[in-house]
Amino acid sequence: MAMEVKLLQPVKVVCTDDLGETLVDIMQTAGYSRPLMVTDSFVGSMPLVVAARTKLEQVGVDVAVFDQVKPDPLCETVESGVEAFEAHKADSIIAIGGGSSMDVARGINIVRVNGGSIIEYTDPAKPIAPCNGMIAVPTTAGTGSEMSNALVVTEGSTGRKLAVLADPAVSEYAVLNADLMLTLPAKMTIACGLDAFCHAAEGYLSRMASPVTDAICEKAMFLLYNYLPRAVANGQDREARERVMVASTLAGWMLNNAGTIAGHSIAHVLGAKYHIVHGEAVGYALPAVMEFVAPVRAHKVREIGQILGAVYPENAPDEQVAIIASRAFKDFRDRMLGLHPVEDYGISVEELVSNAQAVVDERFAGNTPRDIDLQAAEQLLEGFGSR
Incomplete structure (x- = not known):
C-alpha cells in the first residue's frame, strides 16, 4: 500500500x-x-x-x-x-x-x-x-x-x-x-470571508478530507463565524481582521490538502459566464451543496450547523438536521453578514439551470462525496442563492 x-x-x-x-x-x-x-x-x-x-x-x-x-x-x-x-x-x-x-x-x-x-x-x-x-x-x-x-x-x-x-x-x-x-470595503470583506468559509466547509465535506484536515477546517469555520461579522460591521476592528485573516490562511492551506467540491464547481462555471463575484457565488451555492451531501456526510453537515449556532431537536432525522444546518448558514450569510440577494445579478433560474452539464464536467466536482450527474447539478443550480 x-x-x-x-x-x-x-x-x-x-x-x-x-x-x-x-x-x-x-x-x-x-x-x-x-x-x-x-x-x-x-x-x-x-x-x-x-x-x-x-x-x-x-x-x-x-x-x-x-x-x-x-x-x-x-x-x-x-x-x-x-x-x-x-x-x-x-x-x-x-x-x-x-x-x-x-x-x-x-x-x-x-x-x-x-x-x-x-x-x-x-x-x-x-x-x-x-x-x-x-x-x-x-x-x-x-x-x-x-x-x-x-x-x-x-x-x-x-x-x-x-x-x-x-x-x-x-x-x-x-x-x-x-x-x-483595515480599509477593505464591507462588500469585499463579505465576499472574501465567504470564500474562506466555503474553502473550509467544502474541504470538510470533500472525499479528500482526513481527521487532520477536519480539525483545521472546523477551527477556520469557527473563527469566521465569530469574527467575520465584526470585521464587516467595523473594518477598523484589528483583532477581528487578524482572526479572519488567520482563518483565511488556514482555509487556503486546506485547499491543497482536502480540495473543494461542487460549490466551487458551480462558482467557477457561473463566475466565468456571468461575472458573479467568486466569494459571493460559493456563498450562494453552499446551502444546496450541504443538503445534497447530507445523506452521505450527515454528522459533518450537523457539525457545520453547530459551528453556525444551529440547535437541533432531540433525535431529529438526518433530513431535518440538513435543512436546519443549511438555514443556519443562510442566516449567517444573509442576516449576520448582509450578503446582497442573488436576484441583484438578474439571472433567471432557468438560465442558471442551463449550466448543469458544465458543472458536471468541472474538475473539482469529482471531490464531492456523492456523484454529480445532470439531475443533481440541476437540483444544485435550482437552489443557488435561495434565501
Whole structure:
C-alpha cells in the first residue's frame, strides 16, 4: 500500500505587526537582495506598502515594482512579469495583493525557473522544478492564495480560464499583516470571508478530507463565524481582521490538502459566464451543496450547523438536521453578514439551470462525496442563492 500523507505545509508563515521590518528579516534570512514586487497599481501605492518598500531600500535591498496586475489576470501579464523579473535581474518575488497578484507572481516564478510560457504548465504531465523565492503578502482575507499550490490565468485570445496546479510553486513565505485589511470595503470583506468559509466547509465535506484536515477546517469555520461579522460591521476592528485573516490562511492551506467540491464547481462555471463575484457565488451555492451531501456526510453537515449556532431537536432525522444546518448558514450569510440577494445579478433560474452539464464536467466536482450527474447539478443550480 502506498503511503498517503494527509497534511503537507511547506510555507513558512509569519504573523506580524510591522510589514517592512518582517520583509527585511526575510530578505536577510533567505539571502535575497533584488526582489520584484508584483502587485496592482492601487495596492502598490498604499502608504503601508510604500513604507515597507522604503524600509527595504534603506537596508540596501533593490526593489523593482511590477504593478500591472488586473482582476482575472491574463497569460500575457505573466509574460510581461517574467520580462520585468529578468530586466531587474531579480532573485525573488514579493507578491502583495489579492488572489490575482498571487496568481501572476506564482506564474512568473514558474516560468522564470522552468522556462517556456505559463500556458504549457496547464498540462498536468509537464514537470515543474521547485520554485523558491516567492514571498506572499495578502491584502484580502479570502482566497488563501498565499498558501495555495494553484493559479488561474485567462487566455487572452479565447477568454478561457486555465488552472495550473503546482506543489513545487507554493510560496516560500506567507506574511500576514492585519493593517493591510483595515480599509477593505464591507462588500469585499463579505465576499472574501465567504470564500474562506466555503474553502473550509467544502474541504470538510470533500472525499479528500482526513481527521487532520477536519480539525483545521472546523477551527477556520469557527473563527469566521465569530469574527467575520465584526470585521464587516467595523473594518477598523484589528483583532477581528487578524482572526479572519488567520482563518483565511488556514482555509487556503486546506485547499491543497482536502480540495473543494461542487460549490466551487458551480462558482467557477457561473463566475466565468456571468461575472458573479467568486466569494459571493460559493456563498450562494453552499446551502444546496450541504443538503445534497447530507445523506452521505450527515454528522459533518450537523457539525457545520453547530459551528453556525444551529440547535437541533432531540433525535431529529438526518433530513431535518440538513435543512436546519443549511438555514443556519443562510442566516449567517444573509442576516449576520448582509450578503446582497442573488436576484441583484438578474439571472433567471432557468438560465442558471442551463449550466448543469458544465458543472458536471468541472474538475473539482469529482471531490464531492456523492456523484454529480445532470439531475443533481440541476437540483444544485435550482437552489443557488435561495434565501
